[in-house]
Amino acid sequence: MATTPQDSSGLWKTRYTMALLCLLGLTSSLTTRVNLSVAIVDMVNGTAVRERDSNGSALFFFDPDACPGELAVRGQGGRKDGDFTWDKQKQGELLAAFYYGYVIGHVPGGMLADYFGGKIVFAVSVFVSSLLSVLSPASAWAGDYVLFANRVAQGLVQGGIIPTIQTLICRWAPDHERSKFSIIFLGQYVGTVLSMAATGALCATSLRWPLTFYVFGGVGLLWCLPWWLLASDSPAQHKNIDPDERRYIEATIQSSAKQKLPVPWRSLLSTPAIWALVAYFVTYDCTFYLFLSSLPLYIADILHFDVESNGILSSVPHITGAAGNLLFGWLIDLILRKDYVSKMCGFRIINGIGLLVPAVALVVVALVGCDSAAIVAMLALSGFCMASHCTGIYMNMQAIAPNYAGTIVGFVNTFANISGIIVPYIVGAVTNANPTRATWNMVFYMAAAVLVAGYVLYAVFTTSEEQPWNVPPTENGFSVKNDKGIVNTIFHGDDSQRNS
Template sequence: MLLGWRLTLSKLFLIPQRYILGIMGFLAVVNAYSLRVSLNIAITEMVVPGTSSYYDEDSCPSENANKTHNSVTNTAILYDWDETTKGLILSSFFWGYVLTHIPGGVLAEKFGGKYSLGLGILSTAVFTLITPWVIISTNGNWKVLVALRVIMGLGEGTTYPALNALLAKWVPLHERAKIGTLVYAGSQIGTIVSNSISGALINATKNWASVFYVFGAAGVLWFIIWQLICYSEPEDHPFISDKEKAYLKKALENVSEEKRQIPWREILTSAPLWALVAAQIGHDWGFFTMVTDLPTYMSDVLKFNVKENGIWTSLPYAVMWLVSMGSGWLCDWLVSSGCLGITFARKLFTTIASLGPAIFIMIASYSGCDRYLTVAMFTIAMGFMGPFYCGMKVNALDLAPNYAGTLMAIVNGIGAITGIIAPYLAGALTEDHTLKQWRTVFWITFAIFNVTNIIYCLFGSAEEQRWNDPSQLKEQKLDTNYGSVNDQGKFAKKEVENSVV
């Protein structure tokens, strides 16, 4: 009876379960970013409108601006936060986010990614729902809001390590770029959804609180569906087809099913891993600068109102998502057809995703007060960032699928430190909202993109590392010990010979 029920359910799912997991993983990242960045648009309407007495000849004149006041007219829910304070608030999420990456990766590999991913998103959704109550009840105490954002970051820090552990169990090598890109490119869709809906909601309700209620509820709904239809491994799935299970078992032979001790020494002394860290730092610095600070730039420098801000800050991420998906398919085709080696492909697409954004972000900063030209340059910059996902983002799966969660925890966790630094630095450098001050921010981004890409191109690799296979790692240690014994024997023999002489 149980077998018949299982067969009936498997027939209901026309899409293979690895693709369903990919779609739900994509929606997980959509929710993660919606919850994370919902504050970025909202905060532009949470502060008391102010003017700077600082004069800059390059400043965009306010008389040409559409934004003359906040959409939120209730002054009781507007707060006097300066740019440095706003930078602290926006960066505080990452204080908690970086701390749970490695624990999240270890837990995902030990117990499966289903629960560490699901519970992480659920906790962030719940804290998002209570954010308006916390802010209003404390009369805009920014320190309390910072503490709340740190707790939200703790919950969401498990997201990427858990997803990488899941992909390692479910996705064959020749599908890795397109399914990995589908999942990780959810960050663009989450940013698009959050920015566009946030602007429209605030404009319609005249209240920033609605943003947190909508995205918090969406996160809870995703969690319920995730728990019902997704599982950590193919072997655990109650209604996967036997054909797909057999296919995945054969395609993922290099992924061990035994519980393993993590080879920390080998991982932490791996040059390709640290090259990945460098590439992640470069991408994250640019991406977090754009995600966190672009709404502020649109509002304070280009003078877009909140509805326009939501629409125009969404456009770059829409283009980035389209490029991400297209480049994922292209990368898989180039590798499977033999046109490119996998290492060269990873480096090529990562380089495109570094140099393109670096160049066009700088052009945008020199576009002056031409608002739509500036938006066009930012859009092209983010479009070039799309190949990052089929470049270095899936590279950890190439190096060691058995430790994919741990590697992602290290790489993404260290990269996320830029989420602490970049928003705070941008706020501290742009107190007067001038183009010249923002150019400094973008020049720093330009330099970081280029330096980190050079490091990745020199030391990066997509070859599976020897320490990924527990049996090979054991043999390597035995060889080392055997060599030591031989050396000792040779030394003892030499001593005997010398004594005879």
């Protein structure tokens, strides 16, 4: 049996550069996704909308359980210098537009990444979405329907990013380092927090809201240059990788991730573990988008914080999520490396933390009334624990079928990201006509119930075993050599070394 080659001696590895570039690219994509949620406040002429909708009369809401200090009132007041008179329905449509495209883009994005490789797909996704971000102000001035189309297109091209990252991890991360590569998904939290915090500051400048689209779009375009120069689809294709590191990576990836394999859709769709992943991600994303799109409304309408405080508090779950991302990557690596529990049990524990703890926290939020400190603490705890998905659930996917990692993530996220469209409509249907603490409590109870149901389905039907359809039948137990993918030295011995 061949011995495992030694890794390169340098402290900084080429695979670390790949992970860093992926993290920065994901961060950039999140900033252009999230910034409209904050910028739209500065874009809309709030007073003009109120005057048009209510003919100048104030709208009063009596809430017997209202938090001390005010009556829930909507009426005169607000900015007069916004550029657009979009009502609440139109604003909701524009905010949801991204996710119409995002849902559609996942499966083709994942398939393209598996077929052509992650480098080109990631580059095109970030480049096009960044360019569209720069064009967003012009789109808005051209008409709300043009901005809607712009946002749909941004979502469509960004749909391939997460599946592409999965494909790259399967080709670059040694099996025992997969949990460490979950740091890439820190970009989701960094991008969200950065976008929420910076967009408010950029809107306060003399250039106002257009500046946020120019800045975040410009940063994304700049990212494309180092990515194109320094990234590659696999160690075998990288021009400057240390040969020792290449051999080490190839030898320590037990299941080779190859390109240009036909997707076994019938087998994939009939695998219960795939639908367990769908159940997990749908329920996770329901809560994630609740925090992303609706939490600012709750903080403003129920807890009555001002705009500056609202921005900070809305970022809390994402800030603690960044910390959780780092902790859970280390924790599951420790659990599995030390063999404290089986791989399957480890997945159930880590992913249970990601769904069940937030469910309890949301119930507590509904029960503590107006205790702002307790509510913020529970939101922080929820965000922290939900970050476990960046390690546990993605490792679960990689274990099931590493050859189709991008396709599976695309398929699963197609269902999951429908939540980005549905959640704002559900929250609106429950709270818009009567935005009281009681109706918001109903939202939290519903979210908690969905989280528990999702985890039960996941825990019952998931598996940690590689599926038979992951290896094409033509291979007959033999790993086909492909210089565009991974060449596993366990099967090929010194052959890969001669081609290094």
